[in-house]
Amino acid sequence: MQSVILNTATRLMVGLILIFAIYLLLRGHHEPGGGFAAALVAGTAFALFAITEGPDKVRRAVRLRPATIAMIGLGVAVAAGLPAVFMSRPFLTGIWWNVSTNLAVGTPLIFDIGVFLAVLGAILSILLALEED
Structure with a gap:
């Protein structure tokens, strides 16, 4: 079933949902x-995209x-x-680096990005497997 309303809304919403996922991640x-909550939100965007456009377009959009x-x-x-560990502290202890006077980047952000990618990969795997049947 092709719905003009759903296709139009999807084009508008997928980008906004992915931007919100990045906001949640940061x-x-x-x-x-x-990372976990952001991946769930991003997975929702890809699910909506898969419903309207099909799993092949999702695979082409993701590329990996x-x-x-x-x-x-x-x-x-x-x-x-x-x-x-290299600084003789326990594994996963937060380490922070000052990039500028107002911005500090740390290992918790890197860990969250890893969790985001791991959960998103799992969601996409399940979603695409279900869509292709």
Whole structure:
């Protein structure tokens, strides 16, 4: 079933939903949000896109296999704990670097990005498997 209203709304909403997912990812260390919640929101955007356009267009939009995305995410999450080990601190202890006077980047953000990719890869894998049947 093709719905003009759903197709039009999808074109407008998918981009906004993905921007909101990035917002959730970036604010997650200090307030509610983070990698897991952001991946769930991004998965919702891809589910909406898959419903209207089909799984083939989702695969072309993502460009990587979902399992590859999940493995990259796991690698990034593990790598986020290594700077602390090299500084003789416990694994996954937060380490912060001052990029400028108002901006500090730390390993918790890197860990959240890894969680985001791992969860998004799992969601996409399940979603595309269900859509193709």
